[in-house]
Amino acid sequence: MNIDYRQLEQHAQNIRRNVIKMAVRAKSAHLGGVLSIVEILTVLYFQILKIDPQAAHDPDRDRLIFSKGHAGLALYAALVERGFAAEEILETFYKDDTMLTAHPTKDCMPGVETTTGSLGHGLPLGTGLAWAAKHDNQPFRTFVLMSDGECDGGSTWESILFAGHHQMDNLIAVVDYNKIQGFGRTAEVLNLEPFVKKWESFNWAVQEVDGHDLAKLQEVLSQVPFQTGKPSVVIAHTIKGKGTSLEDTLDSHYKIPPEYATDLH
Amino acid sequence: MRPTFIKTLVELAQKDERIFLLTGDLGYAALEPFREKFPKRFINMGVAEQNMAGFAAGLAMSGKLPVVYSIATFVTLKTLEQVRNDICYQNLNVKIVGVGSGLTYSQYGATHHSQEDIGLMRLLPNMKVICPGDPVEVEAATRAMMADPQPCYLRIGSRGEPVLHEPPIDFQIGKGITLRPGKDIALVATGNMLENTMKAAELLRGSGLSPQVVSMHTVKPLDANLLKELFINFQQVFTIEEHSQIGGFGSAVAELAAELHDGRASLHRIALPDQFQKLGAWLARLRQENGLSPEGIAETVRKIYNQTS
Numbered sequence: 001m002n003i004d005y006r007q008l009e010q011h012a013q014n015i016r017r018n019v020i021k022m023a024v025r026a027k028s029a030h031l032g033g034v035l036s037i038v039e040i041l042t043v044l045y046f047q048i049l050k051i052d053p054q055a056a057h058d059p060d061r062d063r064l065i066f067s068k069g070h071a072g073l074a075l076y077a078a079l080v081e082r083g084f085a086a087e088e089i090l091e092t093f094y095k096d097d098t099m100l101t102a103h104p105t106k107d108c109m110p111g112v113e114t115t116t117g118s119l120g121h122g123l124p125l126g127t128g129l130a131w132a133a134k135h136d137n138q139p140f141r142t143f144v145l146m147s148d149g150e151c152d153g154g155s156t157w158e159s160i161l162f163a164g165h166h167q168m169d170n171l172i173a174v175v176d177y178n179k180i181q182g183f184g185r186t187a188e189v190l191n192l193e194p195f196v197k198k199w200e201s202f203n204w205a206v207q208e209v210d211g212h213d214l215a216k217l218q219e220v221l222s223q224v225p226f227q228t229g230k231p232s233v234v235i236a237h238t239i240k241g242k243g244t245s246l247e248d249t250l251d252s253h254y255k256i257p258p259e260y261a262t263d264l265h
Numbered sequence: 266m267r268p269t270f271i272k273t274l275v276e277l278a279q280k281d282e283r284i285f286l287l288t289g290d291l292g293y294a295a296l297e298p299f300r301e302k303f304p305k306r307f308i309n310m311g312v313a314e315q316n317m318a319g320f321a322a323g324l325a326m327s328g329k330l331p332v333v334y335s336i337a338t339f340v341t342l343k344t345l346e347q348v349r350n351d352i353c354y355q356n357l358n359v360k361i362v363g364v365g366s367g368l369t370y371s372q373y374g375a376t377h378h379s380q381e382d383i384g385l386m387r388l389l390p391n392m393k394v395i396c397p398g399d400p401v402e403v404e405a406a407t408r409a410m411m412a413d414p415q416p417c418y419l420r421i422g423s424r425g426e427p428v429l430h431e432p433p434i435d436f437q438i439g440k441g442i443t444l445r446p447g448k449d450i451a452l453v454a455t456g457n458m459l460e461n462t463m464k465a466a467e468l469l470r471g472s473g474l475s476p477q478v479v480s481m482h483t484v485k486p487l488d489a490n491l492l493k494e495l496f497i498n499f500q501q502v503f504t505i506e507e508h509s510q511i512g513g514f515g516s517a518v519a520e521l522a523a524e525l526h527d528g529r530a531s532l533h534r535i536a537l538p539d540q541f542q543k544l545g546a547w548l549a550r551l552r553q554e555n556g557l558s559p560e561g562i563a564e565t566v567r568k569i570y571n572q573t574s
Contacts, residue, residue, distance in 0.1 A: 106355050114326065115354050118346055124316040125351055128323020128331075135305065136327075155347070158316035 003047065008214050011081050012042040016243065018077040018090055024260045026094030028102060032252025033147060034074040036178040036211065036238035041078040043217040044143065044174075053083040056110040062140050063113050063129055067122020068147035068176060069103035076100055076109065084111035120153035122146060123173060127159045130171040130231075141224070143172045149181030152190045157202075164203030169225035173204075173233040176211065178240035180250055195235060204233045211236030266421040266457075267295050267364055269400040273407040274332065275299050278306065283330035284411070287321055289314045291335050291364075314339050318347035318359075325357035330411070336370070337363025337379035337420055341386055352416050353389040360410055361386070361418045366396065366457050367507025367537070368555075369422050371548040375541040379420075383455075384512025386418040387485040393417040393438060394485040396506075396514070398459025399429040402482050405436030413438060422457045429459055429480075441488040447477030450570060451495040451530070452562075454505040455481045455514040461552065462505045464559035469566060476566070484514045492521055496528025501573065503533045503566055507557060510536035533569050535562055 016038050023031040045051070049062040066075045073093060080087050089109055092098040099108040103117025116122055126144035133140050150156055163171050177195070179186050186192055199206045205226035209216050217236070224232045241252030245259055275298050278284040285306045286299050300307040310317040314335060321331040333340060340363045341348070352359045363382055370377035387394045393415060397406040403421055410417045434442060441453070445466060454462035459480050466476045477499065481488060495502050502522075504515035515534030522532045537555050544554060552558045556565055 115350060118350055120315070121319055121347060121351055124319025124347070125323040125326070127316070128320035128325075129327055130323075131308075131320065132324050132327030132329050135329075138327075142323075155313075155315035155319065158311075158313035159320070162310065162313065162316055162320070 003218060005214055008042060008046060011046055012038050012214065015042060015074070015077045015081050018080065018087075019073050020260060022073050022077065022090055022093045024256055027256060028073065028094055029254050030070045030102065031256065032180070032241040032246065032249070033068060033176065033178065034071045035242040035244065035252070036240050037068075037071060037074050037145065037176050038242070039212045039214055039217060040145065040174060040176065040236055040238075041074055043214055043221055045078050045082040047218050048221045049143065050140070051111070053111070056084060060138065060140050063126070063142045065114055065122045065126040065129070065142065065144040066104060066112070066116055067144050067150060068119070069116030072100070072102055072104040075104055075112065079109060079111040082111070085109045119147065119150035120155040122150075123156050123159040126171060127163050127168065130163070130168050131166070133170055134168065141170050141172060143174060146173055146175050147181070148175060148177045148179060148186050148192060151175065151192055152181075160199065160202045160204065163231040167229040168231045169227070169229055171231040172224045173231070175233065175235050176238055177235050178238040180240045180248070180253065182253065184250065199233045199235075203230055205230040206233050206235060208235045208237065211238035212242060266397065266400055266403045266426050267424050269403045270362065270407055270421055271295055271298055273404045275302055277408065277411050278303055281330065281411070283328060285324055285329050285331040287317050287331055287333050289317050289335035289339055296334070314343040315347050318344035319351050321359045322347070322351035322355065322357050325352070325359050330358055330360075332360045332362055334362045334364070336365045336377060337382045338365075338377060341379070341382040341418070345385060349389055353391045356391045356415060358414050359416055361416070363418065363420050364423060366420045366422050368542070368548055368551045369457065371551045372545060374545065378542055380509045380537050381512065382418070382420060383484055383506070383508045383514060384516065387517060391416050392485065393483070394420070395438065395483050396420040396456030397482050398454060398456060398480045399426055401428055401430040401432045401434055402436065402480065405434060406482060409436060409438050420456055426457065427460060429463055436482070439483045439486040439488055441479045441481040441483075441491045443477065443479050445476070445478040448475040449499065450474065450501045450503065450566065451477045451479060451499045452503050452505060452566070453479045453481050453492075453495065453518070455484055456506060458505045458507050458557065461557060461559045461562055465562035465566065468559060468563040472567065474567070474570065481514065484517055487517055487521060489521055492518060493525060493528065496522060496525055496530045499530045501533060501570060502530045503535055505535045505557070505562060507552075508536055509539060510534050511539055531573060533565075535565055
């Protein structure tokens with residue numbers, strides 16, 4: 001399959017431009033963790049997920065559970081870029097009477113599968129969806145996009161243990177490992193390392209990838225399941241606040257990068 | 266109550282392939298009939314209740330009808346946020362079943378005493394709360410709950426509870442059932458307090474009072490019409506529950522009563538005090554200690570009746 005990476009790069013740029021526009025206009029938080037997943041969402045929505053914007057509720061569609069709900073505007077922008085809704089909807093973000101709150105709600109726009117916002121909920125939900133698919137011999141796969149911070153939580157590890165035990169190879173977790181969580185670096189708050197070994201020891205098949213490299217993301221994500229009889233996890237090494245002056249800072253979780261502060265008002 | 270629940274669920278699952286039973290590693294000598302009949306729709310989730318509740322939401326998103334089972338404390342307290350965000354906020358068809366209502370697991374200690382569950386579950390939008398009072402109500406409630414398309418919390422006891430109704434009964438979610446007509450006072454019980462309330466009513470009748478006994482098996486939605494009638498027709502309305510006096514059934518009735526303007530009855534809540542149980546004791550003793558024995562209920566009622574009549 002020939003992949004037009006220039007086209008893919010263009011999609012990523014459009015998403016990036018839109019999320020920055022939205023965050024700057026809304027003065028909303030969490031832009032850092034939005035910018036760290038732009039390429040991941042681009043590859044998922046344009047290359048990997050078997051979805052059709054015209055049939056957002058097709059029972060056979062692949063599911064994306066957007067567990068890191070605080071990055072909701074990335075999801076909104078990606079869905080618009082993929083054609084699930086017209087771009088105008090993004091202008092309502094954070095305004096009175098909008099459907100688009102910071103954390104997404106099920107069906108707040110076409111393509112939003114589930115309500116998220118409290119961390120540690122996505123993987124259990126996704127595991128249930130994947131179980132139903134197996135039970136009914138349905139072909140769809142369930143992807144769960146997670147933050148590194150939510151790997152602190154017990155509910156996440158409950159489902160990791162469960163999915164590994166039950167050999168749920170139709171379940172794929174993608175961890176946005178930008179290494180900065182709500183109030184510090186993951187290495188300092190609660191060190192996740194050795195992260196790969198943890199997942200492996202829970203009977204998951206693991207691949208690491210540069211989460212900003214479209215070609216490498218494409219290569220890795222197109223191989224799932226990595227191993228028959230095991231759930232797959234992609235640990236995507238990313239940079240919080242990617243492409244801005246707040247790259248790799250805790251500030252990027254809360255602040256608008258100063259170079260945009262005067263724009264668009 | 267538990268054997269009736271399982272028996273009924275097995276019957277329903279025979280005809281409805283959407284039904285799944287998930288347990289947090291509990292249900293020994295209880296859930297086996299379901300597991301044997303429907304091994305692919307029975308999942309022991311392990312001692313991992315948060316995952317169990319979120320997982321159930323995922324199943325429901327795929328059109329399944331999951332029943333989440335554990336001891337009432339575990340299935341409402343450990344899972345509260347999953348029940349709120351994943352199940353209720355998304356209005357998914359998931360049923361939460363808590364066994365060991367109130368002080369049922371008396372000697373297990375306060376970790377197993379379920380005295381906040383009604384309050385927590387009734388706080389959640391889209392959630393219904395049903396507390397059947399005997400095995401007959403358990404069967405009817407299970408059928409009604411499984412036929413309802415929304416989230417529901419079913420609070421049941423354990424085993425050996427006596428049958429108090431003469432079946433068949435007219436069971437509807439949100440409609441109280443009058444078991445004994447009376448004139449002076451209304452005793453409105455929910456869940457496992459129905460038995461002692463019936464016994465207390467006998468004692469009160471013996472001392473010349475005429476109590477009406479109502480089983481208010483549904484705490485949410487409350488039967489506002491029936492309660493209004495009671496507040497109009499009686500001098501006193503007593504709520505009886507094995508749950509904290511804060512936030513539970515009596516509180517729900519008090520909220521309603523506070524906005525009633527044509528009722529004449531005063532409301533009295535007989536419930537567990539706002540404290541953890543200090544005693545290790547069997548159920549009868551614990552109930553006695555908390556004023557929830559038949560004699561304790563009768564005495565409280567008599568005292569208040571004499572003071573205010």
